[in-house]
Amino acid sequence: MAMGDPLGLHRVLEPAGALPQAAQRLDARPELWADEVRIAVERLNLDAASFRQLSEKHGGDGEAVRAEVLEIVGARGKMHNPVTGSGGMLVGTVEEVGPASTLGLAVGDRVATLVSLTLTPLHLTDALAGWDGRSEQVPAAGHAVLFGRSVAARLPEDLPAELALAVMDVCxxxxxxxxxxxxxxxxxxxxxxxxxxxxxxxxxxxxxxxxxxxxxxxxxxxxxxxxxxxxxxxxxxxxxxxxxxxxxxxxxxxxxxxxxxxxxxxxxxxxxxxxxxxxxxxxxxxxxxxxxxxxxxxxxxxxxxxxxxxxxxxxxxxxxxxxxxxxxxxxxxxxxxxxxxxxxxxxxxxxxx
Missing domain, CATH: 3.90.180.10 (Medium-chain alcohol dehydrogenases, catalytic domain)
Known part of the structure; x- marks a missing residue:
């Protein structure tokens, strides 16, 4: 298993030389590099500016908002609103840890990513069927990838996941x-x-x-x-x-x-x-x-x-x-x-x- 760049440069598809956040498109394949971690996604939290922009653009039409989020993620390999330049973060369960990862996570840990979705490789598999497009929190299924220099935190056991996600989104x-x-x-x-x-x-x-x-x-x-x-x-x-x-x-x-x-x-x-x-x-x-x-x-x-x-x-x-x-x-x-x-x-x- 080859080592990746800790900044995630190896996941950038275009343009060459860009950092993952600035990239137009990321490689969101599930196969890991040695220092990466793959997360089974449970819920996204769209940042407030992005969600407002999408809702206003579509006049509150939740189906249209859902369709555009799917389009963005499908085209870019990440949730990166091209208008606001922002994304959000997610919660999920660690499903694989590369042998050289330094994030201190283990398979089965429920975590919140503390880095933006604008730089997190993301692939969705459920067409966001459980989301009505009318809230910042998005039930989802799929996977996301953390780099060697990403940041994540285990979800606290004393708080509901939705509440912890809302807090960590703006921590x-x-x-x-x-x-x-x-x-x-x-x-x-x-x-x-x-x-x-x-x-x-x-x-x-x-x-x-x-x-x-x-x-x-x-x-x-x-x-x-x-x-x-x-x-x-x-x-x-x-x-x-x-x-x-x-x-x-x-x-x-x-x-x-x-x-x-x-x-x-x-x-x-x-x-x-x-x-x-x-x-x-x-x-x-x-x-x-x-x-x-x-x-x-x-x-x-x-x-x-x-x-x-x-x-x-x-x-x-x-x-x-x-x-x-x-x-x-x-x-x-x-x-x-x-x-x-x-x-x-x-x-x-x-x-x-």
Missing amino acids: GAPALTARHVARHVDLDSDRGVGPRVAVVGAAGKSGSLCLAAARRAGARATVGVVPHDGEAATLRAAGLADEVVVCDARDPVALRDAVAATGGPADVTVVCVDVPGCEGGAVLATAQGGTVIFFSMATSFAAAALGAEGLAADVTMVVGNGYVPGHADVALDLLRSEPGVRALFEARLEAHA
Whole structure:
């Protein structure tokens, strides 16, 4: 059994020399290279931006959404939305481990992949017959392949698989938020105060986790920004934010003013929305010398960078890449220890059941 490239370059079919995430097409054959692991797929979790784009494109027609997901996976050997550039992640059971694999997995382990579906070789065998195309979580059958340098985590035994999948899908967000909030705490240690943190899209999966992580990391105040009164009521009931404001985050001046009205601009602004056009407002809502963390795959990073330049905004902009060491444990701990976070996740899953 030959060794593969730990980055997965040996699975790239086109174009030559591309990394798997940037590739147009991957080899999703089940036969393994020595350092690979094959997963029997049980469920996919489409990322929020991709699912929204597909649903809006097809006017909520679930059959059409299902057909397009099948078309994408069939053509590309991976789930890589060509419009949003994003994919999601999956859960399944390890069915074969190459003799040189260093991932620490064993046959029979139930795992969640903590790398994007945009770089994971994937083959589906059930035509997604158990999915109605109307939810982010997709019952599925088939196989996926992990490379030597992939990341996966065993599913916790104390949580339903659907709940664990929903958390692990966004587990990089709270860990990175906590890191940057803690850095601002250190910077302000001489004043004895933590940063003000605003989370845009605060009632969603990543948003609720980021609020809880920011508070735990030492934020002196947290502001949750949501698009309508229904989400505002839900977020207030969860008790995760000190202030909750309703605002269309695509209106930059409105977002700036809404955050400022709660006590001033944010020192750290975290963008977790699944719609485009929120870059300028996030920059304006952030204090000079502050940090903006973009977790949304709907973000235009050119708009963010050029917009900040045009606004003469001295802010550090961070791309949330989804990986922080220990991120799955951080997110699962927040779910277990913060009743408001768990309530939001369970309500979201129930709504899409």
